[in-house]
Every structure is written in structure tokens, then in C-alpha cells.
Amino acid sequence: MTIVDHTHTGRSALAAVPTDLLIDGTWRAASDSARMDVINPATEQVITQVADASLVDVQAAVAAAVKAQASWAATAPRARSEILYRAYEEMMRRQDDLALIMTSEMGKPFAEAKGEVAYAAEFFRWFAEEAVRIDGGFSQRPDGTARTMVLRQPVGPCLLLTPWNFPAAMGSRKMGPAIAAGCTMVLKPAPQTPLTSLALAQILQDVGLPKGVLNVVTTSRAAEVIEPVLTGGDIRKLSFTGSTAVGKILLAQAAQQVVRCSMELGGNAPFIVLADADMDVAVEAAMQAKMRNMGEACTAANRMFVHSSVVDEFASRLAERMGALKVGNGMDDGVQVGPMIDAASRDKVLRLAEDAIQRGARVAGGGNASGGTGFFVEPTVLTDVQPGSDLLSAEIFGPVAAIQTFETVDEVLAIANDTEWGLVGYVITQDVDLAFEMSERLEVGMVGLNTGLVSTPSAPFGGIKHSGLGREGGRLGIEEFLDVKYIAMPIRERGRA
Structure with missing residues (x-):
């Protein structure tokens, strides 16, 4: 496999990135052995090839997420938090390598790519802190006949679809709250920029994320594989960042199984x-x-x-x-x-x-x-x-x-x-x-x-009208991955034994 780059450091960073699918904790080739090119937009040359997942592969990834959901949801919030803290620290340790990978496949200047890595890592740190603050409620009915408890629980297996323009930050902005909430995931990155997502997945494995919690499928066949997965009944949450046109298609598909959706769509x-x-x-x-x-x-x-x-x-x-x-x-x-x-x-x-x-x-x-x-x-x-x-x-x-x-x-x-x-x-x-x-x-x-920058992990990012549904980041970001359950408990007549 030929890797084209300008520096030895860049070649080394790229060579270390897995290029297969991550399914149930194992890196594996596509079931039909298909591969797709990753192009450097500055040189128009092929950097490398990655696995091109088929529907069979994506369904296997979903099955792995389903299998891992119960045990991951039962994992202590502090344990989930510490995994995210370690991922933050490891991203910062590998900041230069991640930036080189991103610049090679996406084209943004190295200094800006390095800034994105730091920004992306902050989502892991932010949601590490939110993981231990998931709360509920307790109250008495106004008529005094019952007590009410409110729980927040993980929504379940999630499908995360990320764009090419911020391949690190859009991945961590979705994976961070899902991990914190106790949800398993299937991540499908944009075909133009799969390497950054694969590198992030390797980091999460390295810091102890259990197998099956995160599954990554790179594919050029999104139109073939996404609809069957959304309509199959196992995915309970879709988080998508991309164009409004594609978002509308996904909403229609998700509606068939009433899949909960977060949509960060186009802007004007x-x-x-x-x-x-x-x-x-x-x-x-x-x-x-x-x-x-x-x-x-x-x-x-x-x-x-x-x-x-x-x-x-x-x-x-x-x-x-x-x-x-x-x-x-x-x-x-x-x-x-x-x-x-x-x-x-x-x-x-x-x-x-x-x-x-x-x-x-x-x-x-x-x-x-x-x-x-x-x-x-x-x-x-x-x-x-x-x-x-x-x-x-x-x-x-x-x-x-x-x-x-x-x-x-x-x-x-x-x-x-x-x-x-x-x-x-x-x-x-x-x-x-x-x-x-x-x-x-x-x-x-x-x-x-009086500023041109609004993006920060600590604030709720999202739009209205055709620009989307839901919010990412801030305290609201984790709510997108939690279901609310209400429990009613009758109050016994006081004074009874």
C-alpha cells in the first residue's frame, strides 16, 4: 500500500491508522473485501485505502452494539467518565499525529487541524464530567396520593453519521455523550475522511472502551446500507450532521421505527x-x-x-x-x-x-x-x-x-x-x-x-427550521442520548402498620 505525504512524521502517523472495520472489538476486512480510496485534496493523490463496508458488515456492527448495550448501560457512571478522561488525555498526547492525519485526508492547514484536535478532545473531557451528573427527580403528587420518581436511562444503540469537514470534532461531539450516557454506537464517518475516525476509535480501544460499545464502518455505499439499518428496529437513536437534503431523507427513514433523531443540518x-x-x-x-x-x-x-x-x-x-x-x-x-x-x-x-x-x-x-x-x-x-x-x-x-x-x-x-x-x-x-x-x-x-466563533463543547450547538433538531454539547448534549422514565408509587395511608 502506497502512502503519499510530504514528511516522515506524516507517513508514520498515517501508517499507524487502522484501515479495516471495527466490529465487536475486532478490526476486520469488509465481507466482500471491497476497499475505497482516500484522497489528499491538496495533491489529488491516493493516501491509502480503507475497507468499504457492505450491508452485511453494517448489520454485524449493529448486532454487536445491541449485544453490548445491556452491560454497557449497567457500567458505573464513574467508569464511563474515566474512559472519556483517558481518551481526552490520549488525544492531546497524540495531537500532532491526529492533526497530520486530518490535514492529509481533509486538507485544512496543520495549525488549524491541531486546533480541531484540541477542540474535539474537549468534548470527551466535557462529557466525562457530565457522565457522573445524570440525575432524575422525586416529588409528591399534588393530591398527596402518590410519589413520583423520574429516571434518565440510556436510549440504546445509536447510529452516528459524521461529515468530512470536522472529522475529529464531529466524531467526539457524538461519541462523547453517547459513551457518557451508556449507549452503544455504530459510527459511519464520511467516505472522504475516514482515517481520523478510525484513529479516534483506536484511541478509545486503547483507553479501555469495552468491545462492541463502539463499532466503526467506513463505506461508500451509504444509500444501500443506512435505510435497512434505520428501519430494522435495533437502532434507537440517530445522530446526523450533514446537508438538509440528506437529513430529510434520513428523518423519513427513521420515522418508520420512530427512531429518536438529532439533526445538525445546513446553514445560511x-x-x-x-x-x-x-x-x-x-x-x-x-x-x-x-x-x-x-x-x-x-x-x-x-x-x-x-x-x-x-x-x-x-x-x-x-x-x-x-x-x-x-x-x-x-x-x-x-x-x-x-x-x-x-x-x-x-x-x-x-x-x-x-x-x-x-x-x-x-x-x-x-x-x-x-x-x-x-x-x-x-x-x-x-x-x-x-x-x-x-x-x-x-x-x-x-x-x-x-x-x-x-x-x-x-x-x-x-x-x-x-x-x-x-x-x-x-x-x-x-x-x-x-x-x-x-x-x-x-x-x-x-x-x-461581536464574535465569529460560537462553537464550544460547553454550549448547546444546533439550529431551528431546516437547520436541524436537537442540540449537541453543553448540558443539553447528553439529554439527546437519555430516555426519561417516570415511576408512580402510591402512598400508603399514614399510621398503618
Whole structure:
């Protein structure tokens, strides 16, 4: 097997990653011996191959999760907590190796990948702490005839479907609460980025997670294998991060067995700069909200609304900052912007930008594909973006900032809320009252006030409308993996022997 990379360290890290399926504690080949390529988007070369699971393999993984559920649910919360603590510590110990793996298969710059590993590890630490705080309730009925107890118990075997853009963090954000709650899992990572998930699975094995609790199936045949599993009756919880279109399909399939669902779907985030904004804060927040992960994030600022009185300064400063970013292979020193995940993603971003330009948008900076090998797009700032441009309704998922102007708060809120999505919105203002008004009126699940970063393990991440159901992270994150059981106990007549 040929491994293509730029450094000995990278080759070593990649070579150590398991490339088979993890089922019932054993690494095994796909039942039909199928393999699939993993491509480095910066070089367009094959890094390695991993097992390509069939339906038979995925069903075996589900059976293993079902078999392990009762004993895992009965495991002491402290024992589950300590496994997660050890996983956190081991991720941090292997931070460089995990970052190299992620950069190789996904393309993000090494420094950003290393930051994601730390962020991902924090989900294990956060849910290690939540594992020992699962509580219930005890009360008396108002009429005094009975006592009421409320228990929280693991929902059961879970199917976890993760995307390619944050392969470490999206895995730990789902596995962490499932492990803490006492649920077994089948994890199916995106086919573009399976190696990070396989490396995380190895770490969890190394720190003592019992066999069958986590099963990992890498596959390019999701359409063939997921529906039979969701409709088979053994999976009791689905947690999915991905596109709204795929999420709707999965919801329909899950409905047949009334599978409990958490959905973190697409976004169309408005980034609103009010007339009184501190321009240093506005530009810095815009860089965070737009350029994190090369713009390949559901939280990325998709539509920038800037008050007409400050738009010229904002656009010129943003174009200068974005234009100064170094584009290239994320393994190279100083690179700040890596490639898009594949050719289709690159072409989509370029098409959306070109459509806006054809409709009258002005290029304030960038606007081209980087030449040569790799799926690169130059960071681009477009001003005077016209209504009807495709990038105002489609999720850009790339390094293109689309700027429109507005005059009044009511006007910009009406436009910002005129979308089926409702994941996150950003507001830049120095007026505290206006900040709260905007936050309350934006139809989103999260708001960044004077910041372009909202993601943290300690807060509930998620959206409304077509952006999803449920929350990940924070104290609510573990609730998604717990069922509530109520027990009624009649009160005997007092004074009886």
C-alpha cells in the first residue's frame, strides 16, 4: 500500500491508522473485501485505502452494539467518565499525529487541524464530567396520593453519521455523550475522511472502551446500507450532521421505527454589521466566521449584511485581510487556506461566485481558482451582491464572502430571516440593547455577538427550521442520548402498620 505525504512524521502517523472495520472489538476486512480510496485534496493523490463496508458488515456492527448495550448501560457512571478522561488525555498526547492525519485526508492547514484536535478532545473531557451528573427527580403528587420518581436511562444503540469537514470534532461531539450516557454506537464517518475516525476509535480501544460499545464502518455505499439499518428496529437513536437534503431523507427513514433523531443540518448564516460597529471587531469576526475551515463549515457566514455607511471600509479591510492569506497544501509551513474537499466542491464554489458576478456583483478581491494540482479556491470578497444570486440561497461552503448593504434594522432582519435555514447568525454592534433585540429577533438557534466563533463543547450547538433538531454539547448534549422514565408509587395511608 502506497502512502503519499510530504514528511516522515506524516507517513508514520498515517501508517499507524487502522484501515479495516471495527466490529465487536475486532478490526476486520469488509465481507466482500471491497476497499475505497482516500484522497489528499491538496495533491489529488491516493493516501491509502480503507475497507468499504457492505450491508452485511453494517448489520454485524449493529448486532454487536445491541449485544453490548445491556452491560454497557449497567457500567458505573464513574467508569464511563474515566474512559472519556483517558481518551481526552490520549488525544492531546497524540495531537500532532491526529492533526497530520486530518490535514492529509481533509486538507485544512496543520495549525488549524491541531486546533480541531484540541477542540474535539474537549468534548470527551466535557462529557466525562457530565457522565457522573445524570440525575432524575422525586416529588409528591399534588393530591398527596402518590410519589413520583423520574429516571434518565440510556436510549440504546445509536447510529452516528459524521461529515468530512470536522472529522475529529464531529466524531467526539457524538461519541462523547453517547459513551457518557451508556449507549452503544455504530459510527459511519464520511467516505472522504475516514482515517481520523478510525484513529479516534483506536484511541478509545486503547483507553479501555469495552468491545462492541463502539463499532466503526467506513463505506461508500451509504444509500444501500443506512435505510435497512434505520428501519430494522435495533437502532434507537440517530445522530446526523450533514446537508438538509440528506437529513430529510434520513428523518423519513427513521420515522418508520420512530427512531429518536438529532439533526445538525445546513446553514445560511447572516453576518450583520451595524452602523456603530467597531470595525476592528467586525473584520476580525468576519474572518473567523467566513474563513474558519476554508469556509467549509455550516456555521460559516454565508450572507454579509453591512450598513451602507460603513460598507466601503469594511469591504476594503476584509478584502485586504483575505487577500493576504497564504493558500496551499496544509502540510506546508505558513499555509492558512487549504483546498476544498474535492473537485465538485471547488467547482460549486467557483460557479456560485461567477453567477453573482454575472448578476452585477463587484470583485473586491480574489475570485479565481488557484492553478495546478489540488482543489484550491482563492479567498474572494464580492460586494454589491444582487438579490437572486444563487450564493444567497445556497450554502457556499467555501472562501467567498458575499456582501450586501442595508439601511434599517427592520429591513436587515426581514432579509436575514427570509430563509428556510436557521442555524446561526452574527451581529456586530456596540449598542447593548440593540444587540439583544437583534439576538431575540433573528430566527436561528445560535447568535454570535461581536464574535465569529460560537462553537464550544460547553454550549448547546444546533439550529431551528431546516437547520436541524436537537442540540449537541453543553448540558443539553447528553439529554439527546437519555430516555426519561417516570415511576408512580402510591402512598400508603399514614399510621398503618
